[in-house]
Amino acid sequence: MSRTIRVLLAEDQSMVREALAALLGLEDDIEVVAQVARGDEVLDAARAHAVDVALLDIEMPGATGIEAAGQVHRELPGVKLVVLTTFGRPGYLRSAMEAGADAFLVKDAPAAQLAAAVRKVLAGERVIDPTLAAAALAEGANPLTDREREVLRAAADGATNAELAAALHLSRGTVRNYLSTAIQKLAVRNRAEAVSIAREKGWL
Amino acid sequence: MSRTIRVLLAEDQSMVREALAALLGLEDDIEVVAQVARGDEVLDAARAHAVDVALLDIEMPGATGIEAAGQVHRELPGVKLVVLTTFGRPGYLRSAMEAGADAFLVKDAPAAQLAAAVRKVLAGERVIDPTLAAAALAEGANPLTDREREVLRAAADGATNAELAAALHLSRGTVRNYLSTAIQKLAVRNRAEAVSIAREKGWL
DNA sequence: GGCACCCCGTGACATCTGTCATGTCCCACC
DNA sequence: GGTGGGACATGACAGATGTCACGGGGTGCC
Structure with a gap:
């Protein structure tokens, strides 16, 4: 023993x-x-x-x-x-x-x-x-890039594009682009849904 | 004993x-x-x-x-x-x-x-x-009415106004109005933030 | 060197959201 | 019977959001 x-x-x-x-x-x-x-x-x-x-x-x-x-x-x-x-x-x-x-x-x-x-x-x-x-x-691997995840995570509690841009030192347009690609990759229609899905899958 | x-x-x-x-x-x-x-x-x-x-x-x-x-x-x-x-x-x-x-x-x-x-x-x-x-x-009592809570809860996972309207048998405009008043009562700037705050306080 | 992919940006455009004014209906309370 | 408030609706409007097309720079791989 x-x-x-x-x-x-x-x-x-x-x-x-x-x-x-x-x-x-x-x-x-x-x-x-x-x-x-x-x-x-x-x-x-x-x-x-x-x-x-x-x-x-x-x-x-x-x-x-x-x-x-x-x-x-x-x-x-x-x-x-x-x-x-x-x-x-x-x-x-x-x-x-x-x-x-x-x-x-x-x-x-x-x-x-x-x-x-x-x-x-x-x-x-x-x-x-x-x-x-x-x-x-x-379900395969997390399709999101580091930046996309970062932006999505920051957007999770309802910050606006301008706030996200300021917080992450990016331009408003870039933030929108990241969110847009994330939305497409997750096959949803807006950021809130993207946050919800990413969270559920453990990708956030 | x-x-x-x-x-x-x-x-x-x-x-x-x-x-x-x-x-x-x-x-x-x-x-x-x-x-x-x-x-x-x-x-x-x-x-x-x-x-x-x-x-x-x-x-x-x-x-x-x-x-x-x-x-x-x-x-x-x-x-x-x-x-x-x-x-x-x-x-x-x-x-x-x-x-x-x-x-x-x-x-x-x-x-x-x-x-x-x-x-x-x-x-x-x-x-x-x-x-x-x-x-x-x-922090006082929950300021939201039943309907406002219901709409907010339904909006929590990212549904659009049209989807909310269909799900709750309301018009798009009414949904927007409820969300708008909820947003004002919670002193925030959009629905996502409202969901986040309401959840945190146990009001959802 | 070419290729793919990520990072970052711009501008134009359509759509969605949020606000506001305004109204009706119904119910509760005094 | 008046007053208030919640539920529901509409229309108009500004601003936010999402899409698309298009750039540039960097890294890594064959």
């Missing part, structure tokens, strides 16, 4: 984080040795506590779980990465895997899968919801 | 729900006797399991936790109601209290407050985050 698995838990909502810790605490072979509430605290904590597995929520202040996964993957390649998220957005899955994640779980899944995933990634397996994987493959 | 407190847990994300159950299971005087994932299953489950306290998430399929709270409050007035939510939107707090909730907790709060709130509501106390209560009082 080997020693217990040392887990880091990163999730911004205290109640959920501590509840997940309680859940994992019921397992004999798993120990939650560190908890953080921000994406930009993950790397330091992972190093300081010599963790085996990092469990990362995507939606966090400071840095997203995906960004944090990338950092840990580069700096501490021995640490296994489990990305946990509310939304099963195919785009999220894709970027999580590109960032070096070993497992991708949605919070909709039964709780038992959490401990199971921790054990599996440590055994070298990859854990991905098959339905989600199929969806990610079916 | 009295018998254990019988709790119903309503939350759509299995992993979070089971984790919260694990957390409450650590308390000697609390027993989670029922779990549901949909708002429209709350009332039946509360009746069937003779629960003392119902713990309700707001964002759920079928019916929101607030709607479910209203049903339980009317049908089973003896059941105490704790509303639990991701977003500390003042508008949510207001409508939860109007629906008869005894406690309002945000998932950002420390996990210990959950069990504490369950015990307090059973003792007849009301539990509300003071900061949130102040915010709710400071």
